[in-house]
Amino acid sequence: MTILLKHFTHITPRICSRFISKSHHLYVPQNFSDYEDIQRNYEDIRRNYKPEHFNFASDVLDKWTTAERDGSKKPSPALWWINGEGKEVKWSFDELGFHSRKVANVLSDACDLKPGDRVIVILPRIPEWWLLNVACIRAGLVLIPGITQLTAKDILHRLQKSEAKCIISSQELAPAIDSISNQAPLLKTKMTVTGKREGWLSYQELYKAADDNHTCVRTKSTDPMNIYFTSGTTGFPKMAEQSHCSFGIGLTLCGKYWLDLTPSDVLWNTSDPGWVKSAYSSIFSPWIQGSCVFAHYMPRFDPSKVLETLSKYPVTVFCAAPTSYRMLVLYDLRSYKFKSLQHCLSGGEPMNPQVMEQWKENTGLDIYEGYGQTETVLICGMFKGMKIKPGSMGKAAPNYDIQIIDPDGNILPPNQEGDIGIRIAPERPFYLFSQYTGDPEKTAASQRGDFYLTGDRGTKDEDGYFWFLGRSDDIISSSGYRIGPFEIESALIEHPAVIESAAVSSPDPIRGEVVKAFVVLSPTYTGHDKEALTKELQEHVKKVTAPYKYPRKIEFVEELPKTVSGKIRRNELRNREWRNV
Structure with missing residues (x-):
């Protein structure tokens, strides 16, 4: 394993000793006891970290297949999927390679896609989602994931901005896609993973007929691999472009130091497959380590099902958003026995210290927080062996120089509030996103001096722990979703009752925070029943944007606070909401 395993496996905190072989350049590592050990050993390999060519499928996944075949790694599931109703799929790395090569041929031949072409994939948690991720990498295609709650308007925006040539989805979303596809002139192929539909290719039929012999495209490490749409603030979502090495190699550190994975681990990450956290913890980080990715179809987060699953299946590492843990601790945790669970993690929004205490008291396990963005891979984290400071998001990941500026x-x-920045000079870290595709102005605006701006505010204490204070860009983080106020306000203004509005975060005991909209009504609607109007506006936003974005709170006001130049002061409204928390 000349790229990842040769250079990086010797710094793994825990490793499966049976996977040691001279032919794979592996040897027994030292055990690291603290964060400083991790930093020192990372510095030893920093200069060897970036190859000229890299492809995650051929340079990582296929190497694990070779290891399974020659006996240096015991065959075990690379993907273990269940639907909660008795059906399950278990694929070894060898089987994952077989299936993904067939799908790569479907994309290249039947869909007539060439390396560099962009493909939008909108699917729930089904095995085909993982196959399409790997197949796109094999074929050199740029994958653009989307969540299944996207509306026709959301999908149209993504099609037009990305210039995607192909969209892959299911029967459930097909009508919405058909309603707007004629407005995306560059879209030439639609493929449904489930069933058949006029005007759409059938994934199932094409897969059955496809050859499993496929030569992986030789991609440069800097070639684009993924584009994720971020949440919009002063405009619509931006396209954050990730290269083959930024995720395919950059997430090595996440898998080793934060998730603390080995080939014997089974990792369950509950995030939606359309969000970047699934790239972090459901594809790259675990498979770099040779770990098993566990997945439950579960369309919506169900605390009782989660607890039952953790009790029934040998999940060793569990990762979920703080909102999920807040729901889980409401149950009688002591009535469940998590016989295999060893390591729990959380990310996406700040974790409440009291929830961490409740989880630890009832399960005996700590929750290790992590902080990252669509653009960055892991930025900070509570790493295994570190002292946990409740409320802190941990120390800088060893591949980044993080400062408060x-x-x-x-x-x-120390202890002075400022903007959280990542050093990008004299050399920009390759695991940082490449650019905001098609938007050089926003790419340039993300830099201040020698630093990339995360858009978040924070402090760093004398021990090097970072503390999150808030967002400087008005992003609302609710239940693990990052929601831009601009989209909410744009949706509200389409309703005849609304003259103008402002969307901000508001505290919530379960979700941490939710969207609240301050609305100035048209004179013709001022006499309407406010409760009925609130429900009407909420349903309107659900239809125009996506269901998870709707304002759970609405307050009707006569005017909004504004700057001299006429800009709405969202920060004033937000501070008013959080003043007594």
């Missing part, structure tokens, strides 16, 4: 780009001393 002032408006001029100067590094601030």
